[in-house]
Amino acid sequence: MKIAVAGTGYVGLVAGVCFAEKGHDVTCVDVDAQKVKLMEAGISPIYEAGLEELMRKNNATGRLHYTTDHRSAYRDAEAIFIGVGTPEQPDGSADLSYIATVSRQIAESVERDCLVVVKSTVPVGTNDKVEQFIRDFLKRDVKIEVASNPEFLAQGSAVHDTLHAARIIIGTESKEAEETLKKIYEPFGLPIVSVNRRSAEMIKYACNDFLALKISYMNDIANLCELVGADIGAVAEGMSYDARIGARFLNAGVGYGGSCFPKDTKALKYLAQQNGYTLRTVEAAVAVNEEQKTRLFRKASNRMITFQNLKVAVLGLAFKAGTDDLREAPSLDNVKLLLESGADICAYDPVAVNNFKKKYPEGRCGRGTIQYADDPAAALLEANICFIFTEWDEIRRIAPEIYQEKMQIPLVYDGRNLYDPAKMRAAGIEYYSIGR
Numbered sequence: 001m002k003i004a005v006a007g008t009g010y011v012g013l014v015a016g017v018c019f020a021e022k023g024h025d026v027t028c029v030d031v032d033a034q035k036v037k038l039m040e041a042g043i044s045p046i047y048e049a050g051l052e053e054l055m056r057k058n059n060a061t062g063r064l065h066y067t068t069d070h071r072s073a074y075r076d077a078e079a080i081f082i083g084v085g086t087p088e089q090p091d092g093s094a095d096l097s098y099i100a101t102v103s104r105q106i107a108e109s110v111e112r113d114c115l116v117v118v119k120s121t122v123p124v125g126t127n128d129k130v131e132q133f134i135r136d137f138l139k140r141d142v143k144i145e146v147a148s149n150p151e152f153l154a155q156g157s158a159v160h161d162t163l164h165a166a167r168i169i170i171g172t173e174s175k176e177a178e179e180t181l182k183k184i185y186e187p188f189g190l191p192i193v194s195v196n197r198r199s200a201e202m203i204k205y206a207c208n209d210f211l212a213l214k215i216s217y218m219n220d221i222a223n224l225c226e227l228v229g230a231d232i233g234a235v236a237e238g239m240s241y242d243a244r245i246g247a248r249f250l251n252a253g254v255g256y257g258g259s260c261f262p263k264d265t266k267a268l269k270y271l272a273q274q275n276g277y278t279l280r281t282v283e284a285a286v287a288v289n290e291e292q293k294t295r296l297f298r299k300a301s302n303r304m305i306t307f308q309n310l311k312v313a314v315l316g317l318a319f320k321a322g323t324d325d326l327r328e329a330p331s332l333d334n335v336k337l338l339l340e341s342g343a344d345i346c347a348y349d350p351v352a353v354n355n356f357k358k359k360y361p362e363g364r365c366g367r368g369t370i371q372y373a374d375d376p377a378a379a380l381l382e383a384n385i386c387f388i389f390t391e392w393d394e395i396r397r398i399a400p401e402i403y404q405e406k407m408q409i410p411l412v413y414d415g416r417n418l419y420d421p422a423k424m425r426a427a428g429i430e431y432y433s434i435g436r
Contacts, residue, residue: 001184004029004077006070006102008039010046010158010259010325011119011151012083017051018162019081020058022187027065027073039066047324047351050159070102074109079184081149082130083119092266094123103130107137107144115180116146121204121264123271127171127197145177148197150204155258156322167191171200205268209282212261214249216285219292222252222435232435233417252435254389254415255292257319257328262289293330296387296413297337299432303411304385308342308367311408313383315376316390316416317349317356324352326359330415331389335360338387339368346371348379350394380406391416400427 001024005016008030016028030036035045042056058064067073074080084098099120106116116134118127131146138144148171153161168185170192172178178194185192195203222232232252240247256262265286272279304310319329326332331347338345339360345368347356353372360370373379376398380386386407388395396418403424404410410429412419417433424431 001025002076002078003027003184004073004080006080006082006105007084007098007120008035008045008066009083009085010048010153010155012081013039013044013046014048014051014153014158014162015081015083015119015151017054017058017064018159019184020061020064021054021163023063024184024187025063026058027067027077029067029070029073031068033068036066036068048158049156049322054159070105071109074106075111077110077114078112079115079117079180080106080110081117081119083151086120086122086263088263088266092270094121094263094267096122096126096129099126099130100133103133104137107134108139110138110142110144111140113143115177116144117149117181118146119149119151121150121208121260121267122148122201123267124198124201124205127201145172145174146197147172147177147181148200149181150200152204152207155325156320163188165190167193169193169195169200169203171195171197173197205264205271208260208264209268209285211249212256212265212289213281213285215256215261216288216292218250218252219255219434220288223292223295225435230435235435252417253292253391254294254296254330254434255289257293257330258323258325259327262286262328265289293333294337295434296415296432297334300385300387300413301341306342307338307385310343310384311382312338312343312345313379313386313407314338314345314347315349315379315386315388315395316392317347318352318390318392321390321392324349324355326352326355329389331356332359334387334389335370339366339370342367344369346373346379346381346383348373348376348395349390350392352390377402377406383407384409384411386412388412388414388416388418391418400424400429404428 003019003024003026005012005028008028016026020026044052082102086094089095127146127148134144168190170181225232236250239245265282269279269282317331362371400423404427412431414433421436
């Protein structure tokens with residue numbers, strides 16, 4: 001099937017590449033000409049395992065194309081997937097301006113009947129508005145239907161999650177639209193759950209917010225564990241055997257980040273408020289997460305007289321391992337506080353350093369300074385204190401003795417519970433983690 005995909009971020013590019021991998025003829029559309037040139041050269045604008053290999057493979061077969069010319073891409077497409085961003089606005093609502101722009105471009109470009117599929121995460125009822133918006137600006141006498149097909153990929157494993165999804169959710173208002181989407185996904189060989197559009201939109205929010213609730217709940221329990229002398233690792237293990245709870249998302253830490261959980265919890269909270277309802281559980285998750293992000297900084301502040309002129313090692317900048325995404329990353333909140341306190345930071349991350357440099361270039365920054373290391377050991381050299389914010393294997397593999405050997409003061413605040421506290425203490429390290 002001839003498919004166009006609007007947007008080449010985590011949602012759009014991964015979807016487009018995976019559609020091509022399954023045999024469809026795909027054109028990915030982006031407004032950034034430089035980005036298009038990179039993709040044509042087989043270079044992904046995002047860090048995602050296995051993505052570049054599939055980009056090169058399917059481009060070579062002639063099934064995958066990139067363009068800035070939306071008119072040519074949309075003109076004769078049988079299906080157009082919208083995968084542009086819906087960033088959070090100051091009040092917590094979703095910014096739908098990019099969705100609106102693409103919708104109008106589609107309306108003014110299509111020359112044949114086609115199915116428009118909203119893959120971006122959007123508030124309940126948005127698909128209805130997109131359909132009306134397209135009809136308002138439609139230039140030709142063609143039939144356009146709109147369907148919802150939310151993504152459920154996790155950054156760091158997006159390609160695998162798309163090709164081997166637990167299920168495909170499709171939301172349609174007609175049998176014809178349903179059959180078209182089923183045809184597109186037939187080569188994937190995955191279970192398909194077919195519902196109406198508003199239910200599909202709500203499923204996406206309900207899933208993401210449930211996982212955010214689970215993470216915040218475990219962090220809340222972890223904080224209580226510290227106070228009463230329990231170990232969150234042991235508690236999580238005991239919980240994991242309960243089939244009603246499951247073993248995933250039970251790890252305590254410094255909170256969730258990324259492009260989904262923070263934005264989607266606030267968006268659902270806003271949607272509820274607009275409809276005169278209070279989602280008390282979601283509001284609690286948002287509050288717990290905000291406080292959790294800087295919990296270790298507050299602990300360290302109680303331990304230290306000052307951070308002024310102290311060398312601080314920061315290990316891990318991305319919001320989680322497997323990605324270079326910094327959106328809502330705990331490292332951002334903590335680095336900001338450390339620099340404001342006069343710390344001299346040396347940071348390490350295997351893939352996110354370049355993105356972090358855009359926010360914090362090397363050199364003096366406020367009262368402090370920041371520089372970047374090529375490996376963890378270099379970041380630790382002569383450090384007075386170390387913070388760990390991302391669970392990269394490169395960090396997990398650091399032997400306790402390295403902290404003792406490299407640091408001037410072996411003082412470690414671990415926001416991802418990567419190490420055995422007993423082994424760290426045995427190595428002579430003053431070690432603090434979450435809930436243990």
